[in-house]
Amino acid sequence: MKKRRLVMRTAILVILFAAVAYTLYANFNKDNVHKVQIGKEAPDFVLVDMDGKEHQLSDYKGQGVFLNFWGTWCKPCEKEMPFINNQYEQFKDQGVQTIAVNISESNLAVNKFIERHGMNFPVVIDKNEDVKAAYGIGPLPATFLINPEGEVVKYHTGTLTEPMVKDFMTQIKP
Amino acid sequence: MMKQVKCECGHVNPHGTVLCESCGRVLVEEEKSKKLVDMRYEGSARRSQTYNKTIIDKIWNFFSSVKVGVTLIIITLAASAIGTIFPQEMYIPPTENASVYYEDQYGFAGEVYYTLGFHNLYSSWWYLLLIASIGVSLVICSLDRVVPLYRALKKQRVDRHEGFLKRQRLYRATTLASIEEDSFENIKVKLKEKRYNIREENGSILAEKNRFSRWGPYINHIGLIIFLIGGMLRFVPGMYVDELLWIREGETVVIPETKGEYYLENHEFILETYEKEKENEAFTTAIENNGTVAKNFQTNVSLYKESGETIAGQEPELEKVEDYELRVNEPLKFEQFALYQQSYKLGEISEMSFALTNKETNEEFGQMTIDLHNPQDEYTFENGYSVELMSYFPDFEFDENSEPVTKSRVPNNPAFIFKMFSPEHPDGEVSFVAIQQTIEPYGDNDLKMAFKGVDTQNVSALTVRKDLTLPILAIGGLIFMIGVVQGAYWNHRRIWIRRLGDQVLVAGHTNKNWHGLKREITHVFDGSGIQEPIDQSDEITNKKGKEE
Numbered sequence: 001m002k003k004r005r006l007v008m009r010t011a012i013l014v015i016l017f018a019a020v021a022y023t024l025y026a027n028f029n030k031d032n033v034h035k036v037q038i039g040k041e042a043p044d045f046v047l048v049d050m051d052g053k054e055h056q057l058s059d060y061k062g063q064g065v066f067l068n069f070w071g072t073w074c075k076p077c078e079k080e081m082p083f084i085n086n087q088y089e090q091f092k093d094q095g096v097q098t099i100a101v102n103i104s105e106s107n108l109a110v111n112k113f114i115e116r117h118g119m120n121f122p123v124v125i126d127k128n129e130d131v132k133a134a135y136g137i138g139p140l141p142a143t144f145l146i147n148p149e150g151e152v153v154k155y156h157t158g159t160l161t162e163p164m165v166k167d168f169m170t171q172i173k174p
Numbered sequence: 175m176m177k178q179v180k181c182e183c184g185h186v187n188p189h190g191t192v193l194c195e196s197c198g199r200v201l202v203e204e205e206k207s208k209k210l211v212d213m214r215y216e217g218s219a220r221r222s223q224t225y226n227k228t229i230i231d232k233i234w235n236f237f238s239s240v241k242v243g244v245t246l247i248i249i250t251l252a253a254s255a256i257g258t259i260f261p262q263e264m265y266i267p268p269t270e271n272a273s274v275y276y277e278d279q280y281g282f283a284g285e286v287y288y289t290l291g292f293h294n295l296y297s298s299w300w301y302l303l304l305i306a307s308i309g310v311s312l313v314i315c316s317l318d319r320v321v322p323l324y325r326a327l328k329k330q331r332v333d334r335h336e337g338f339l340k341r342q343r344l345y346r347a348t349t350l351a352s353i354e355e356d357s358f359e360n361i362k363v364k365l366k367e368k369r370y371n372i373r374e375e376n377g378s379i380l381a382e383k384n385r386f387s388r389w390g391p392y393i394n395h396i397g398l399i400i401f402l403i404g405g406m407l408r409f410v411p412g413m414y415v416d417e418l419l420w421i422r423e424g425e426t427v428v429i430p431e432t433k434g435e436y437y438l439e440n441h442e443f444i445l446e447t448y449e450k451e452k453e454n455e456a457f458t459t460a461i462e463n464n465g466t467v468a469k470n471f472q473t474n475v476s477l478y479k480e481s482g483e484t485i486a487g488q489e490p491e492l493e494k495v496e497d498y499e500l501r502v503n504e505p506l507k508f509e510q511f512a513l514y515q516q517s518y519k520l521g522e523i524s525e526m527s528f529a530l531t532n533k534e535t536n537e538e539f540g541q542m543t544i545d546l547h548n549p550q551d552e553y554t555f556e557n558g559y560s561v562e563l564m565s566y567f568p569d570f571e572f573d574e575n576s577e578p579v580t581k582s583r584v585p586n587n588p589a590f591i592f593k594m595f596s597p598e599h600p601d602g603e604v605s606f607v608a609i610q611q612t613i614e615p616y617g618d619n620d621l622k623m624a625f626k627g628v629d630t631q632n633v634s635a636l637t638v639r640k641d642l643t644l645p646i647l648a649i650g651g652l653i654f655m656i657g658v659v660q661g662a663y664w665n666h667r668r669i670w671i672r673r674l675g676d677q678v679l680v681a682g683h684t685n686k687n688w689h690g691l692k693r694e695i696t697h698v699f700d701g702s703g704i705q706e707p708i709d710q711s712d713e714i715t716n717k718k719g720k721e722e
């Protein structure tokens with residue numbers, strides 16, 4: 001009798017606390033619930049860069065992809081661009097591809113920005129904001145690290161320093 | 175083995191029982207001295223109150239306490255009320271920074287409010303924990319009371335112990351020389367008339383009705399718990415969507431949270447106001463007094479479904495689903511989604527026109543129109559005149575270094591750096607042009623970009639809403655109401671009649687509305703020769719009154 005009572009009570013309490021814990025957990029993560037989960041395959045996309053070259057993510061299987069979302073108006077994005085450019089030069093021959101996705105700005109604005117900052121890596125414009133939606137991008141800049149298997153390894157929002165960019169690219173080196 | 179209490183009548187009660195489940199004998203010494211028994215939960219053993227050994231029992235007992243439950247509810251109420259003093263963070267202007275906004279607007283109180291986290295109260299961990307604790311308390315309180323109550327009501331005997339009857343609020347013993355079977359039969363008929371269920375044993379009678387009303391509070395709690403579960407499900411991905419979609423006229427955009435399946439095109443946003451001439455004359459004064467009064471907010475849209483299997487970024491193959499005139503309270507519904515008219519922005523600049531002009535002679539060499547969402551690099555005119563767009567700032571301001579920058583990608587305050595080429599100046603003249611402002615950084619130019627006009631467009635904001643928890647909330651609410659009605663509009667009434675030697679003991683109990691029970695009793699015993707029971711609680715209060 002007594003044992004049964006203890007088992008019953010324990011079971012009920014466990015169920016209740018599990019529900020509470022889940023609710024709290026889900027609530028805290030609701031702002032960082034990404035469409036794209038760490039360890040899951042990164043959603044495929046295809047966008048055209050400023051030179052007219054098509055970039056499809058799945059074509060880069062076997063290479064790491066440093067995927068950066070940015071805007072010309074976003075100060076932190078501007079700050080990290082030179083770092084990304086430097087590291088791109090270091091890593092491009094080591095199997096790490098860099099793609100910078102601009103969110104739906106005009107070609108002019110993007111081109112002028114590229115000129116101003118001497119960016120050498122492919123920059124694509126997400127005109128329909130499809131890719132933005134698929135990756136659930138909130139505030140900019142946002143960076144995804146995709147390993148050679150096509151899986152998301154890391155998600156980062158906020159400015160990057162040069163050592164961070166270097167560390168990130170090292171992480172996805174094939 | 176746990177301690178059990180064996181009553182003199184032979185029934186074995188769980189430890190902690192006050193009144194024997196079967197015969198009603200008072201089992202606890204201190205209760206025996208009391209004039210009336212406490213009939214709450216039928217004097218059954220609320221289990222939580224009795225075992226307190228393991229940590230599980232301790233947690234259980236904590237949540238089982240009604241005092242704790244009520245305290246939790248009061249704290250939650252107070253917190254919820256405080257949360258309404260100033261607006262929550264989600265309702266302050268989106269451009270404002272919460273950390274300064276509250277202090278700016280509301281002074282010290284605002285700062286305290288922000289520091290204590292009340293600006294984001296309803297999703298704060300401690301608020302959720304309070305709500306969750308109320309939920310846990312509801313479940314455990316209910317379980318702990320409904321089980322023993324059910325047992326006690328199921329096991330109750332017809333001929334309850336004298337001590338039990340004596341201590342009922344309505345009680346009287348009548349001594350009769352002889353008992354006439356007729357009057358007993360008559361009483362039974364009258365009880366049946368009043369829809370009592372009658373059980374008889376050894377010449378004693380237990381008349382009972384509306385026992386189900388005792389379950390009302392527990393049904394009510396079940397409803398509440400379902401309601402809370404519904405609230406919890408909002409956090410489960412895919413169950414609840416509440417997003418804002420800004421869409422310009424002429425734009426086609428993907429609808430968020432539809433996995434890129436649905437697209438929406440905005441043909442036109444319409445804001446209508448009441449006009450004197452068009453409305454009934456009766457409203458003329460009202461319109462004059464109030465100036466502009468909005469009559470209609472409407473977005474004419476087309477809904478498209480993506481038909482092909484395209485990957486993100488590819489031009490989608492769109493199939494039109496329907497055209498719709500979306501107004502306030504007339505949402506566009508598709509699948510589980512609904513789009514509501516939420517907000518708007520009138521007259522966002524979409525195009526700006528300039529003329530390349532000689533400053534001295536005002537001679538124009540050509541006009542150009544810049545699409546602010548997609549400007550060209552260069553605009554060429556006849557006779558060797560052209561204009562290069564060196565820089566474009568859709569939302570221009572000067573930063574801390576006095577450099578022109580853009581705050582966003584929305585053309586709120588467009589500014590340009592033009593390079594104007596002419597046969598006289600083949601290397602070009604540079605001019606910075608913003609609204610009502612021209613700067614010539616390299617000295618005097620011969621040419622200028624004369625402002626010719628703007629084209630504007632409206633932007634509509636729609637709420638994208640999906641809520642799969644609504645049916646659960648509705649069911650929870652319905653069960654809640656059933657519980658309330660069940661407990662509020664019916665009363666559980668019992669009348670005991672017991673023959674003991676030459677005495678007839680009559681006692682009555684109800685969980686509420688004693689007046690109703692007394693009236694029924696008066697009717698039932700009228701003319702039977704048995705004296706109807708009197709209200710012993712009146713006696714007690716009267717006595718007290720006299721003593722004082």
